[in-house]
Amino acid sequence: MSPDNPDKSDAVAEVRSLRERVRLLEERLAASDRSMQAQTESLHQKTRILESILDSMSDGIAVADARGHLRMFNPAAADLLGLGPIDAPPGEWPQRYGFHEADKVTPFPPDRLPLVRAIHGESVDDQELYVSRPGGPEGLWLSINSRPIRDAAGEVTGGVSVLRDVSRRVAAEAALERRTAELLRSNTELEQFAYVASHDLQEPLRLILSYGDLLAKRGRDRLDPGAARFLEEIVGNARRMSDLVADLLALSRVGTSTAVVEACDAGLQCDRALASLRDLIEREGATVTRDELPRLAAVPGQLQQLFQNLIANGVKFHDGAAPVVHVSAERRPPLGVVSVRDQGIGIDPAGLEKIFAMFTRLHTRGEFPGSGIGLAICRRIVERHGGRIWAESSPGRGAIFRFTMPLVEGEAA
Numbered sequence: 001m002s003p004d005n006p007d008k009s010d011a012v013a014e015v016r017s018l019r020e021r022v023r024l025l026e027e028r029l030a031a032s033d034r035s036m037q038a039q040t041e042s043l044h045q046k047t048r049i050l051e052s053i054l055d056s057m058s059d060g061i062a063v064a065d066a067r068g069h070l071r072m073f074n075p076a077a078a079d080l081l082g083l084g085p086i087d088a089p090p091g092e093w094p095q096r097y098g099f100h101e102a103d104k105v106t107p108f109p110p111d112r113l114p115l116v117r118a119i120h121g122e123s124v125d126d127q128e129l130y131v132s133r134p135g136g137p138e139g140l141w142l143s144i145n146s147r148p149i150r151d152a153a154g155e156v157t158g159g160v161s162v163l164r165d166v167s168r169r170v171a172a173e174a175a176l177e178r179r180t181a182e183l184l185r186s187n188t189e190l191e192q193f194a195y196v197a198s199h200d201l202q203e204p205l206r207l208i209l210s211y212g213d214l215l216a217k218r219g220r221d222r223l224d225p226g227a228a229r230f231l232e233e234i235v236g237n238a239r240r241m242s243d244l245v246a247d248l249l250a251l252s253r254v255g256t257s258t259a260v261v262e263a264c265d266a267g268l269q270c271d272r273a274l275a276s277l278r279d280l281i282e283r284e285g286a287t288v289t290r291d292e293l294p295r296l297a298a299v300p301g302q303l304q305q306l307f308q309n310l311i312a313n314g315v316k317f318h319d320g321a322a323p324v325v326h327v328s329a330e331r332r333p334p335l336g337v338v339s340v341r342d343q344g345i346g347i348d349p350a351g352l353e354k355i356f357a358m359f360t361r362l363h364t365r366g367e368f369p370g371s372g373i374g375l376a377i378c379r380r381i382v383e384r385h386g387g388r389i390w391a392e393s394s395p396g397r398g399a400i401f402r403f404t405m406p407l408v409e410g411e412a413a
Contacts, residue, residue: 060163063149064090064115066156080142080163082133090116098132104139114146118159121148128166140167201245208238250305250373254380259299261385263408266293266307266338269300270327273307277315286315290327294336295408302381303405307340309374310401314342317399335387335404342400347393355391378403 060077062085064070070085078084081097088096091110099108110116114124124146132139143166149158212235216228223231270290274281281288288311296303307327314325323344330337347355356379382389382403393399 058165060161062115062161062163063158064119064160065158066119068116068119071158077163080140080165081131090119096134098134098139100130100132102128102130104130104132114144115159115161118146118148118161119156121156123147128170140165141170142166202242205238205242205245209235209242212238250377254302254305254377254384259301261297261299264296264298264300264303266296266298266303266329266336269298269304270307270311272304273311276304276308277312280312280315284315284318284323286323286325288315288325288327291329293327293329293338294331296336296338297406297408298385302384306378306381306403309378310340313374313401314340314344314399317342317344319345319396331407334407336407337402337404340401341398343398346395346397347391347399348395349393352391352393356389 057074057076060080061072061074062070062077063072068090069087073085083097086092086096090113093099093113093116094107094110099113100106101108108129114127117124124144127144127146129142129144130139131142143164144161146159146161148156149160151157212231216231216235219231267290270293274288277288280286311325311327315323321343323342325340325342328339328341330339356375378401379389382405385405387404387406389401389403391399391401
């Protein structure tokens with residue numbers, strides 16, 4: 001190139017520069033094309049994975065756009081509904097898919113359908129409805145969760161619903177509800193029967209006892225030893241029957257009582273129980289003490305009965321030494337734990353659960369009198385108040401009966 005022609009030299013340099021720029025642009029375009037191809041392939045792969053996941057799901061997935069056009073159904077959704085996506089407005093969905101209310105007859109209102117609510121920007125959790133499945137076999141129950149689909153600006157562009165078959169659970173709950181109703185009815189009938197039977201038995205037993213006592217007093221000198229012994233057996237058994245009937249009546253009253261739970265001074269109810277047991281305590285030479293007791297949410301009369309039965313047990317079951325019983329309590333919000341401790345004969349650990357069952361006796365009537373219902377009454381009372389009762393003991397070391405009941409709000413810990 002001649003230095004005498006500078007214009008020509010500049011033109012050549014400019015052409016070379018342009019060619020270099022073109023080459024660089026072509027390389028960049030090629031690299032961009034390769035990147036786009038890789039991204040496209042990655043997107044296709046993710047789409048295939050997503051489709052595989054949706055196809056393998058047991059839950060149904062349905063997607064609609066903002067106008068209510070169904071854009072995507074996975075196989076599970078088509079199987080659950082008995083019909084794939086249809087080209088119909090949401091107002092026709094209940095009829096087309098067989099959506100019904102819980103009565104299985106009333107069509108489900110279109111504006112309350114979970115997917116429709118999602119299209120309008122609402123989130124729906126666990127909406128249950130019945131599907132008669134016009135394109136499938138028997139109907140089923142679905143639980144549906146729905147969410148709106150939004151764009152980058154936050155505008156709703158559609159909705160998605162997840163459909164789950166809960167027919168077994170609904171059937172199990174219905175069966176449990178029926179069984180529970182049957183048990184409640186049966187228990188109510190048994191409690192009423194026990195109340196009526198025990199109440200009606202009281203009068204003839206009173207007559208037997210009255211005439212038996214009169215006969216024993218007036219005819220004592222006229223009866224031979226054998227007849228006197230027979231009469232004594234009659235009166236003794238009638239008295240035990242009377243005690244048994246009285247306890248059965250008390251047990252049935254716990255179950256049928258309509259008394260209202262209120263704030264109870266447990267100390268006051270314990271004192272009233274001690275007043276009722278005064279004759280027994282004096283006869284046995286027992287000492288019964290108590291600590292300060294909390295206020296409990298309870299039926300006053302039933303709480304008194306509970307104290308009465310537990311303290312009487314502690315006084316009655318002793319080995320000859322003067323019985324000692326102490327009542328104490330702990331505050332463990334929201335519960336109060338009441339303890340009745342004795343120094344009596346104790347209980348074999350194997351019998352600690354049995355003693356709260358009806359008619360369970362660990363000793364003969366000759367050793368210790370009783371109907372075998374007292375602790376069953378205690379358990380019934382405690383359970384009616386939402387608490388629990390248990391015993392801690394070993395032979396010869398006395399026993400501790402503990403029960404829990406709700407503390408009155410505001411009781412200090």
